[in-house]
Amino acid sequence: SQQGEEDPQALSIQEGENATMNCSYKTSINNLQWYRQNSGRGLVHLILIRSNEREKHSGRLRVTLDTSKKSSSLLITASRAADTASYFCATVYFDYKLSFGAGTTVTVRA
Amino acid sequence: EPEVTQTPSHQVTQMGQEVILRCVPISNHLYFYWYRQILGQKVEFLVSFYNNEISEKSEIFDDQFSVERPDGSNFTLKIRSTKLEDSAMYFCARPGQNRDGYTFGSGTRLTVV
Numbered sequence: 001s002q003q004g005e006e007d008p009q010a011l012s013i014q015e016g017e018n019a020t021m022n023c024s025y026k027t028s029i030n031n032l033q034w035y036r037q038n039s040g041r042g043l044v045h046l047i048l049i050r051s052n053e054r055e056k057h058s059g060r061l062r063v064t065l066d067t068s069k070k071s072s073s074l075l076i077t078a079s080r081a082a083d084t085a086s087y088f089c090a091t092v093y094f095d096y097k098l099s100f101g102a103g104t105t106v107t108v109r110a
Numbered sequence: 111e112p113e114v115t116q117t118p119s120h121q122v123t124q125m126g127q128e129v130i131l132r133c134v135p136i137s138n139h140l141y142f143y144w145y146r147q148i149l150g151q152k153v154e155f156l157v158s159f160y161n162n163e164i165s166e167k168s169e170i171f172d173d174q175f176s177v178e179r180p181d182g183s184n185f186t187l188k189i190r191s192t193k194l195e196d197s198a199m200y201f202c203a204r205p206g207q208n209r210d211g212y213t214f215g216s217g218t219r220l221t222v223v
Contacts, residue, residue, distance in 0.1 A: 043153065043203075045212060088153065090153075095166060096158075096205065097143065098203075098212060100152050
């Protein structure tokens with residue numbers, strides 16, 4: 001299985017701080033994606049990084065990918081209360097289906 | 111891109127009953143996926159559907175499950191005889207342009223009692 005696994009499982013930070021979560025996977029991938037899920041809601045795509053890319057930015061999000069270590073990180077800068085959610089990495093092999101990790105629950109305290 | 115709509119948002123059913131979950135992703139998309147998420151657990155792949163046929167299915171997707179595209183735009187997941195362990199959120203999804211990210215529906219929360 002090429003499922004991603006995130007750590008930490010849970011993260012609690014103060015508003016304005018940065019939040020960093022990591023994802024590790026097992027097999028070669030086509031790309032890796034990060035999703036956000038608010039409690040009881042659907043999954044929202046945040047950012048995609050391809051296997052030949054090392055870093056990508058989108059607004060306050062920064063994603064890195066290290067294919068030699070089979071790992072990725074998601075950094076949320078200057079966190080806000082609205083960033084409180086669960087964050088999932090999902091690896092995509094060449095069959096295009098998503099394989100999700102267990103997620104990191106982020107709580108941003110006002 | 112337009113959203114993916116799922117109905118119903120919540121369904122409660124008796125064990126052994128059949129349920130049909132619906133998704134309206136947009137008629138000109140060829141690829142669709144169903145995923146499920148048991149409460150507090152990871153999102154799991156169920157089945158992928160390409161050009162009106164199943165292209166891949168997981169071990170979870172046993173004979174009790176079926177998918178159809180009955181009228182070219184709606185996309186259904188049927189569970190023939192529900193079990194308690196089928197209680198979960200069910201999501202349909204379609205790939206974005208150039209397969210850049212996936213758009214997920216808001217989900218159907220299925221509760222089997």
